[in-house]
Amino acid sequence: xxxxxxLATPQSSPCVRIEWALKMKGVxxxxxxxxxxxxxxxxxxxxxxxxxxxxxxHNGLPIAESLVILEYIxxxxxxxxxxxQDPYDRANARFWARFFxxxxxxxxxxxxxxxxxxxxxxxxxxxxxxxxxxxxxxGKRYFGGEEIGYMDIVAGGIPYWLNVLEQVGDMExxxxxxxxxxxxxxxxxxxxxxxxxxxxPRDSVVNYFRLGFKKARSMxxxxxxxx
Amino acid sequence: MANEVVLLGYWPSQYGxxxxxxxxxxxxxxxxxxxxxxxYDRSPLLLEMNPVxxxxxxxxxxGKPICESLIVIEYIDEVWNHKxxxxxSDPYDRAQARFWADxxxxxxxxxxxxIWTTKGEEREGGKKEFIECMKLLEQQLGEKPYFGGDNxxxxxxAFVPFYSxxxxxxxxxxxxxxxxxxxxxxxxxxxxxxxxxxxxxxxxHKVYDLAIWIRKKLGVE
Numbered sequence: 001x002x003x004x005x006x007l008a009t010p011q012s013s014p015c016v017r018i019e020w021a022l023k024m025k026g027v028x029x030x031x032x033x034x035x036x037x038x039x040x041x042x043x044x045x046x047x048x049x050x051x052x053x054x055x056x057x058h059n060g061l062p063i064a065e066s067l068v069i070l071e072y073i074x075x076x077x078x079x080x081x082x083x084x085q086d087p088y089d090r091a092n093a094r095f096w097a098r099f100f101x102x103x104x105x106x107x108x109x110x111x112x113x114x115x116x117x118x119x120x121x122x123x124x125x126x127x128x129x130x131x132x133x134x135x136x137x138x139g140k141r142y143f144g145g146e147e148i149g150y151m152d153i154v155a156g157g158i159p160y161w162l163n164v165l166e167q168v169g170d171m172e173x174x175x176x177x178x179x180x181x182x183x184x185x186x187x188x189x190x191x192x193x194x195x196x197x198x199x200x201p202r203d204s205v206v207n208y209f210r211l212g213f214k215k216a217r218s219m220x221x222x223x224x225x226x227x
Numbered sequence: 228m229a230n231e232v233v234l235l236g237y238w239p240s241q242y243g244x245x246x247x248x249x250x251x252x253x254x255x256x257x258x259x260x261x262x263x264x265x266x267y268d269r270s271p272l273l274l275e276m277n278p279v280x281x282x283x284x285x286x287x288x289x290g291k292p293i294c295e296s297l298i299v300i301e302y303i304d305e306v307w308n309h310k311x312x313x314x315x316s317d318p319y320d321r322a323q324a325r326f327w328a329d330x331x332x333x334x335x336x337x338x339x340x341x342i343w344t345t346k347g348e349e350r351e352g353g354k355k356e357f358i359e360c361m362k363l364l365e366q367q368l369g370e371k372p373y374f375g376g377d378n379x380x381x382x383x384x385a386f387v388p389f390y391s392x393x394x395x396x397x398x399x400x401x402x403x404x405x406x407x408x409x410x411x412x413x414x415x416x417x418x419x420x421x422x423x424x425x426x427x428x429x430x431x432h433k434v435y436d437l438a439i440w441i442r443k444k445l446g447v448e
Contacts, residue, residue: 049330049363063322065329075318087305091293098295099279132279 004029005057007043009036010200011208013157014066015054020153021070023194025077067097070150082150096136096143097154104129104155108162112169112209113216123171127178133158134179141188148192159186160199168209232257233287235273237264239434241336242296244388244427246284249300251423252379253307297328300384313381327367327374328385335360335389342400343438344447354400361408368414379421383414387424390415394431395438 004022006029008015022029034043034053046055046062056063056072063072074082083090107126114122133155137143143151158174166172176183189195234250234257236243250257262273262283269281276285276292286293286302293302304313314321338360341353364386368374374382393404393415405412418424 058319061319063319063326065326068322068325068329071325072318072322075321087302088288088291088293090305091298091302094298094301095293095295098298 002059003057005032006030007032007034007040007046007055007057008053009034011205012053013161016198016200017066017153017156018054018056018069018073019198020156020194021073021082023198024080024082024148024153025073026079027073027077067101067154070153074150080147082144082153084144084149093143093150096133096151099129100133100151100155104133105157108165108173109216111171111173112165113213113220114169115217119171123173126173130173130179130182134182137185138181140185142185148189148195152189156189156195158182159190159195160202161205164202164205164209168206168213230255231287231289233260234258235260235262235270235276235283235285235287237262237283238429239391239437240264240283241388241392242282243284244391245296245384246286246299246303247427248379248384248387248423249303249313250286251426252311252313252384252421253303254310255303255307297332297381297385300328300381304381311378313375313379313384315375315380324375324381327364327382330360331364331382331386331389335364335386339389339392339396342396344442344445346447350400354396354402357396357400358402358407361404361411365408365410368410372417373414379418379423383418387415387418388428390419391428391431391434392438394435398435399438 004027006015006018006022008018008031010016010033019029019031032042034040036053039051043053043055044051046057047053047064050064052064054064054066054069056069058072058076063069070082083093104126107122107129111119111122111126142148143155162174166174174183174186232250232255234243234246236247236259238261247259260270260272262270264283273283273285274281276287277283277294280294282294284294284296284299286299288302288306293299300313314324335357338353338356341349342357345353367382371377373379374386393412396402397404419428
């Protein structure tokens, strides 16, 4: 197995993804909690390009970017495969994972941060992305089929983190009326290991988003004042 | 079932070029169909095959679509695994290749776009970030002939299409690529000796003329 360390912060859903994947594979790892305000020498050395978490260290070798780490885990520890075997299905899973990170997650965040006039439009945009995911999960227990797979881990931020984002961002996105399939999947995922056993305390996520919103809103206001 | 491969692309798009280089490297017989990205009447085929993003490239293999250029390259590498491997076999090396291809995809494209579609402070910011990216990539390349080692790999295929846009960046950013990152220029010229790349990359002047047209259309000065 080798020595596995995870540089992470507990509230960050891309970091928790990695924990879920490692637990599904039965891989033991040392969790090294990182401060994002006062970045450790190890973090800066392991991810000099982005200086961000998560970073996986396997026998001292660093791998950064959560989707890259997930594929590395899947290729290194072959039990309980995360990605499907068929190349077309793999391409599909990768497509929706990218879609989630680049459109859904970004869209939900922006909708939460937005205030005033822009909020309606940002919410509409987030809803459009969620609608596409809802269609994808229709008729399936998990995105991975009968068992949790790659896309369930990637989109697994929805049941827990989106709920907090909605609260802190004063909005409602995921309802059973709007997205019955995605809502059903969310509830199901929250009852399933390893997801249900590995979630940060809700308060800590609330604070994390509050701080993040404050920073994003002040940067946005500074940019508006410039132009 | 016979292998039927169709590639929907747009000639100046770096993303489309990536997919084309990959099919050419593998020697896969394919039909290329040009989609004009500036023509808002996208073809029914494109809309059917990529309803989510409505963009090229799309690889259609026996009628089934694969979208997003980096995903297309990995698909091609997995299906046609008999020759010219684009990703290494070791998981750690594969992770590094994916990391740097993603870096090119997210960081280089965004910075480069700011150079030729914006002006003033924003353009200068784009130029600074672009040059920083080039220097990081030079470091990654090191003494190797290609990012993939002795042969073209995933990162080479992801990055070399940008070469056709270098004249655009130089002219609007007012800098010289050879002066800033000579090893990148040397690497690109090495890649151009490969038939798959030479056949795919459009002439820099043609791309520059298009950039001028697009800037007018976007109303940039």
